[in-house]
Amino acid sequence: MALFPIISNFQYDFVLQLVPVDTDNTMDEVAAAAAHHSVGRRVAPQPGKVIRVRRQGAAEFYPRTARLGTTDIKPMEALEFIFCEA
Amino acid sequence: MPMLERAEWYDIARDTNWTPKYVSPEALFPDVMTGAQGVEMAKWQCYDEPYKTSYPEYVRVQREKDAGAYSVKAALERSNIFASADPGWHSILKAHYGSLAVGEYAAMSGEARMVRFGQAPGMRNMATFGMLDENRHAQLQLYYPHDLVSKDRQFDWAQKAYHTNEWAAIAVRHTLDDLFMARSATETAIMLTFAFETGFTNMQFLGLAADAAETGDYTFASLVSSIQTDESRHAQIGGPALEVLIANGRKAEAQKLVDIAIARTWRLFAILTGPSMDYYTPIEHRKQSFKEFMQEWIVGQFERSLIELGLDLPWYWDKMIAEFEYQHHAYHLGLWYWRKTIWWNPAAGVTPECRAWLEEKYPGWNDTFGKCWDVITDNLLAGREDLTHPETLPVLCNMSQIPICAIPGNGWNVKDYPLEYEGRTYHFNSEVDRWVFEQDPIRYRDHMSLVDRFLAGEIQPPTLAGVLAYMGLSAAEMGDDAHKNAWVDAFRPDPLAKNAAE
Ligand SMILES: [Fe+2]
Ligand SMILES: [Fe+2]
Numbered sequence: 001m002a003l004f005p006i007i008s009n010f011q012y013d014f015v016l017q018l019v020p021v022d023t024d025n026t027m028d029e030v031a032a033a034a035a036h037h038s039v040g041r042r043v044a045p046q047p048g049k050v051i052r053v054r055r056q057g058a059a060e061f062y063p064r065t066a067r068l069g070t071t072d073i074k075p076m077e078a079l080e081f082i083f084c085e086a
Numbered sequence: 087m088p089m090l091e092r093a094e095w096y097d098i099a100r101d102t103n104w105t106p107k108y109v110s111p112e113a114l115f116p117d118v119m120t121g122a123q124g125v126e127m128a129k130w131q132c133y134d135e136p137y138k139t140s141y142p143e144y145v146r147v148q149r150e151k152d153a154g155a156y157s158v159k160a161a162l163e164r165s166n167i168f169a170s171a172d173p174g175w176h177s178i179l180k181a182h183y184g185s186l187a188v189g190e191y192a193a194m195s196g197e198a199r200m201v202r203f204g205q206a207p208g209m210r211n212m213a214t215f216g217m218l219d220e221n222r223h224a225q226l227q228l229y230y231p232h233d234l235v236s237k238d239r240q241f242d243w244a245q246k247a248y249h250t251n252e253w254a255a256i257a258v259r260h261t262l263d264d265l266f267m268a269r270s271a272t273e274t275a276i277m278l279t280f281a282f283e284t285g286f287t288n289m290q291f292l293g294l295a296a297d298a299a300e301t302g303d304y305t306f307a308s309l310v311s312s313i314q315t316d317e318s319r320h321a322q323i324g325g326p327a328l329e330v331l332i333a334n335g336r337k338a339e340a341q342k343l344v345d346i347a348i349a350r351t352w353r354l355f356a357i358l359t360g361p362s363m364d365y366y367t368p369i370e371h372r373k374q375s376f377k378e379f380m381q382e383w384i385v386g387q388f389e390r391s392l393i394e395l396g397l398d399l400p401w402y403w404d405k406m407i408a409e410f411e412y413q414h415h416a417y418h419l420g421l422w423y424w425r426k427t428i429w430w431n432p433a434a435g436v437t438p439e440c441r442a443w444l445e446e447k448y449p450g451w452n453d454t455f456g457k458c459w460d461v462i463t464d465n466l467l468a469g470r471e472d473l474t475h476p477e478t479l480p481v482l483c484n485m486s487q488i489p490i491c492a493i494p495g496n497g498w499n500v501k502d503y504p505l506e507y508e509g510r511t512y513h514f515n516s517e518v519d520r521w522v523f524e525q526d527p528i529r530y531r532d533h534m535s536l537v538d539r540f541l542a543g544e545i546q547p548p549t550l551a552g553v554l555a556y557m558g559l560s561a562a563e564m565g566d567d568a569h570k571n572a573w574v575d576a577f578r579p580d581p582l583a584k585n586a587a588e
Contacts, residue, residue: 014494042458078502
């Protein structure tokens with residue numbers, strides 16, 4: 001495990017934010033960490049939806065259970081967090 | 087003894103060119119300091135400054151201006167105008183003084199470079215007066231807020247801001263260092279006087295003076311108009327320099343300098359003037375929206391002066407005009423949300439009445455920025471102010487040093503514009519910020535944004551509290567909502583509901 005900073009570009013929010021996560025985190029955990037700084041602060045919650053993670057500009061999301069350390073994501077890369085149907 | 091008219095002796099007296107005997111002309115005027123771009127000195131002889139004055143005339147006029155400004159200040163010292171003004175107005179004053187007062191010394195330094203290394207005698211002459219002007223601007227704008235420190239500690243930031251690592255102060259310093267302090271004489275003439283002053287500050291000061299009069303702050307109105315009369319004179323240094331460059335086949339180089347300077351200046355305008363006009367100014371005092379102001383003065387007036395000089399519009403002109411719709415709304419939301427990190431108290435400016443005004447001026451505001459403010463408003467109504475403060479840092483643009491932000495809600499278009507350079511990844515707010523970096527990466531590459539410093543372990547402890555301490559804001563100086571969130575009461579359905587909730 002190692003501390004790993006990412007840039008959160010959260011759907012419907014207005015600003016990029018620094019979010020410290022861990023290489024052991026799954027994508028769902030990374031999404032939860034990013035959501036903490038946007039949802040309920042400037043972005044309205046969307047009950048029943050899940051938040052999926054993708055690289056900025058990518059069409060595909062990372063698998064929800066993929067661990068950050070096993071992906072090709074680099075530190076301080078801008079990731080998009082998108083509300084999706086569960 | 088009859089005196090000659092100025093016009094009869096001016097040209098010969100100000101023509102201080104001579105032929106150096108002891109050093110080479112290149113040693114006396116190295117190209118790196120003159121920025122002449124190989125245009126030989128003789129070609130600069132036709133530089134014709136549009137405004138001519140002599141030293142005795144200058145001193146007489148300046149003395150009268152100072153006497154005028156100081157007498158207004160003294161006469162109104164005991165008036166109640168300051169105390170009775172809306173807190174939003176105080177915020178405009180604090181943001182203005184902190185971001186610009188010490189910056190006037192940077193402008194003075196830029197003028198001094200033109201005094202020494204300007205290629206045209208007329209430029210050196212005008213810049214001498216410009217240098218004295220900027221010294222006056224710094225001193226006036228440090229002196230006036232000093233009287234207000236006893237009423238409100240945040241006014242101390244007129245003196246303090248530039249000497250700290252507060253993020254907005256870094257943003258201003260980074261821009262002014264680039265445009266005023268670290269440029270040759272010719273570049274300074276173009277970037278400081280033509281782009282920054284003619285393009286933006288001259289008009290900004292006119293607008294501010296009118297707003298101050300409207301608010302009843304005649305002390306500030308007279309101060310700002312007094313400064314503006316100097317600006318409108320020395321801002322004319324750049325135009326003739328551009329003419330010389332263009333006439334001698336250096337249009338592309340000149341254009342690039344103009345484009346860089348406008349791009350950088352626009353960012354400061356968007357974050358300082360944008361929120362002041364559309365949010366901090368009480369709605370009954372607003373005459374124009376920021377967008378209308380930009381369209382009238384910058385697009386209408388400045389565009390014409392670019393074309394008249396034979397320059398093109400900057401390649402990003404349409405992108406910049408598109409930003410008039412949203413960028414300052416995003417900056418405002420950032421300033422308010424991270425309000426503990428600034429030295430003024432931002433007025434939220436989002437009561438139902440204000441929102442109706444915003445929607446009228448910026449159709450779609452409710453569906454975009456309004457979505458974020460809805461959540462903030464609901465949190466305040468529910469007594470959850472804690473959720474209206476951040477627990478992390480925004481990512482800062484490696485050019486503007488301002489948070490990377492854009493449109494939220496249903497117009498969501500926020501994006502990082504990254505660039506890999508020599509193994510480091512830089513982040514930018516737009517294609518334009520990234521383009522500026524690419525024009526001269528060596529100039530910009532070593533600067534560390536506040537976020538870069540945080541990640542490099544330079545800020546200890548590495549927490550939000552550590553960052554606040556690093557920025558030098560004491561608890562009494564940190565920003566808060568200008569109206570202590572009282573605006574949210576306008577959303578309570580019935581006046582009794584507030585009491586019931588308590
Ligand atoms: Fe000035
Ligand atoms: Fe100036």
